[in-house]
Amino acid sequence: MKFDTPATTNPIDRLKVVGKATDRIDGPLKTTGRAPYAYERHDVAPGAAYGYVLGSAIAKGRIIGMDLTAAKAAPGVLAIVTAENAGKLTKGNFNTANLLGGPEIEHYHQAVALVVAETFEQARAASSLIRIDYARTKGRFDLEAEMANAPLPPPGFGGPSESKVGNFAGAFAAAPVQLDARYTTPDHSHAMMEPHASTAKWEGDQLLLWTSNQMINWGKGDVARTLGLPKEKVRLMSPFVGGGFGGKLFVRADAILAALGAKAAGRPVKVALQRPLIANNTTHRPATIQRIRLGATRDGKITAIGHESWSGDLPGGGPETAVGQTRLLYAGENRLTAMRLAVLDLPEGNAMRAPGEAPGLMALEIAMDEMAEKLGMDPVEFRAINDTQVDPEAANRPFSQRQLIQCMRIGAEKFGWAKRAKAPGAIREGRWLIGMGMAAAFRNNLNGKSGARVRLDGKGVVTVETDMTDIGTGTYTIIAQTAAEMMGVPLETVVVRLGDSSFPASAGSGGQWGANSSTAGVYAACSMLRDKVTAALGFNSADVVFEDGHVRAGNRSVALAEAAKGGELVAEDFMDYGDLAKKYQQSTFGAHFVEVGVDAATAEVRVRRMLAVCAAGRILNPKSARSQVIGAMTMGVGSALMEELAVDKRFGYFVNHDLAGYEVPVHADIPHQEVIFLEETDPTTSPMKAKGVGELGLCGVGAAVANAIYNACGVRVRDYPVTLDKLLPGMPAFA
Amino acid sequence: MKAFEYTRASSPADAAALAAKTPGARFIAGGTNLLDLMKLEIETPTHLIDVNKLALDRIEETSDGGLRIGALVRNTDLAADKRVRRDYAVLTRAIVAGASGQLRNKATTAGNLLQRTRCPYFYDPNQPCNKRKPGSGCAAIGGFSRQLAVIGTSKACIATYPGDMAIAMRLLDATVETVKPDGSTRKIAIADFHRLPGDTPHLDNTLQTGELITAVTLPKPLGGKHFYHKVRDRASYAFALVSVAAVVQKDGTGRVAFGGMAHKPWRVEAAEAALPKGAAATAKIAFAGATPTHDNAFKLQLAERTLAAVLHEARG
């Protein structure tokens, strides 16, 4: 099915199942520990041996000698995989560095060996008996120092690296009110709770790989490419993924090494990356240095908006696209954005939840707060008068929906924004200085081709199969809701099977495209199944209704199951997209409101209240969508207050590479969170009229927290995370 | 983790004797720090002596009005003890400020005293660290040292003692009781228990080979108001940047000890005389001669302000 004209009325609009707050259908499995994750497949890969990954001890250089003798002789060892004995490996299309290093070392903790043994304890112990001699070479580890060596990279996923409209320099120079400020965001780790993990089993020349991965079809391709196998010889299965946030978009060392280890050991092998390896072995959100220049008239109209960003990555990598939102979020006739990319020999930078917008808005939305203050305007009003309903770079291209002003106004009303003190440091409750901050939220909507297969059996059970993944996003449930709505059956009659590369390829989970894209694919398959049912039952009317487990037209009503009496009906289709996303700018919008307390003595920050108002198309399951947003808000608090991979610029690695050193929010950091979804349907995005929401919830949160801190204590910190050591020098004396 | 033999000890003296005659032996109780380090081969015992079944899990009143806390009393039980909550609230507050409920259920009184630094270079076997591997160098100096020590450091080591409970015990002038391999016992003032790194940072404390902690005693209660103010980046389940343990009397005199500042709980008795004059005066003496790094110089200001908050609360 091709989606190339805006949707009209369709069966989803009945909203009998879709759009209802629904408990997750996978909830009973997850809450009882029965949902099997990739390392837990005793059922399908019994007797798997254990792999343990050894990471490089240096960031850049060469292995000049490797002695496996002692490790091979250690009890229980079945095989040791290294670059030397692994055979030819080709780097995956989605990888920047090789997943198995040696002799060249590209980054710290790059995998250099896998020890396979009968038990986990044996594999771990033997790994430390491998003796490696390294020759270290000079690396570049300091983004600040490399700013001067950071050219504009070729266009990539985030579009061109530079955009110019009008005369930015002239307009900025002429602006009566100017802001020119520098912001930094640090490297972030996804820190999902389930480590990257895989279980591999060979059946002849066929590889079965249970792996924790967001993008099955990409993964299948890259596993095949890396190992030099035909794609059809690789089957990936990922029915449950213990969090990804972008860190599991790509095949990682666990998958490749499990496959190689299983080959070498002649039996199934499972590998989970040890937690202390993950930060340096896998990908991370790259640090940015951002310069923002805003020029405005005295009444607050932006006349010049410039946003430049510097980030680094390994050779062949890409930039953190931190300026993307600035091309679309606010009006202004003269515009400039640029992304510059330095080569850094740190671990591979790549996508983490809301890549680009998350760090970009952390900077831009502080800048907007600062500019509002310069103008003496309320931050909501300043943003509102610079709203635009069209692409600021192309006036003939409207936003399909844009309710930013509504999000801000409703949020301000619900949050009690009017009580915010205009001057910082004005409100104190006991030891706490109290402040409020807000930020706009913005994230583009993306759609991807997505397929599904739908089966109807003689009992009326509808089974959906797609390689789509549920990484905590609630995909199982919204797909079931979609199929139930389309086929007119209760939710309980739908079975959803996900994350298997033998199922039709989906859009996968990433970039907040998963919900709308994957359900649209199910819509397409269900539409085809409806036609088959209609035909099987001998209906010829165009206005057949699927409802309450029956198919009805005029006076005739037949149980849906009847259609499959002569055998299962199967329909497979996909949704593909025309150019509506070019004609219309499809984006999601929101507003974040935060209240913090700053300890007047210690400058410790505690978030007291949070509200997000989101306009993101049709909300398919308000319960799980709300969870996506509160989860993103929580991650936003982390980015504002504590998350930072600390770079050792001498040795070239992230020092705090475990969950004690890399702090993410805990229960005590997070207050009760409120989310409001505005009524919205977007007929330009798909028949579902939905958009993504899981990343929108993160966009802007960090700045809202930082702005609240400023409002509370009067100290403006432009370098994330806003930790107390950065606040203390500016804090008033404690008394 | 290296392979090791495992033995359950039958008595404290037997445990100490076995430890002394078995090269590479270590005691294990809660295991929450030792096993963590063994997995990374930072600790590589070849023999673990499990002392969990020894009858060292009681809290008893001493003849001089204090408390004798068995070495195996779990953190949760020590914090929850009614006498501790009433008379040594600073100790309860310190314990519940540390780790998590799960860890406190396992961690023991003795083990907690022995927990090792959280310096990230100590924790990464690829990096030089004089504490982990004497003579290899200190990567923390000139590296990422935000969490590390600001006073009492040496050219060999700037690690911090990471615990909370011991800060309160130092404040309370606790005594560590031990049994030695020959069956004799000794008492070590807590002030003398933890060491400064000097040029032997691999030694955290003054225990001898095979020596087993059997109890920690507290002198009779001090009265006054008790505080344990722990400052950290996240609200819970994190090691202290700085912590302040204090007992303040009605007349403004009192005691103060600091966590997160040094290789040991940091208490300068001479500084306590300045408490009635305020935080600045006290901190000036307590941290005279501090040697912070660029990353952790803020701790000096933070410690003073945290103490100011404590004294403010004590007055209120």
Add this chain to the structure above:
Amino acid sequence: MDRPAGKGVSRRGVLVSGAACAAATAMPASASSKEPSAPMKTPPALPVQVKVNGKAAALTVDTRTTLLDALREHLHLTGTKKGCDHGQCGACTVIVNGRRINSCLSLAVMHDGDSVTTIEGLGTPEDLHPMQAAFVRHDGYQCGYCTPGQICSAVAVLDEIKAGIPSHVAADVAASPAFSEMEIRERMSGNICRCGAYSNIVEAIREAAGRRQA
């Protein structure tokens, strides 16, 4: 000491070339390479009897095997999760003799005679424990990986409050703690949820606590 031609420094370790190392003093002489030792003999193993979810289990385990790996790899009770294996996340939380612990930081051989309750012992998909049902109702999870640990912790936390165990957020540590959201947040802080379901988890626990009291 062998020296590879033209390179320099030591055969044993990291060869430093280039001037990148401001911290030359900190550069390891032989840090990256583990010293080989004599081949190990067969690792020691010991018998352990544990009661898991009410059922007796007799295992013989490597002394190095954690309670977590004994549950997951020997008993195939994979509901208890390995998130970090270092006591930093709480995903491995189980209840031993009535108390919640991190099963990753405890050796199986240390639990001879103990009674262990895992997530599988609390309820089944067909017959959920009230806490499990409350998590489903309040969407107190997303990816599900930290969830068994959260639920085991939550069940134990309610018992800890009832038993009067104080927490960091108590205004007066000598007083008996009462149920509050602050108490729950503090006591649950040893269970990290990166999906960020905290706000919902607290609501689930509040509901389950209400039910228990009723």
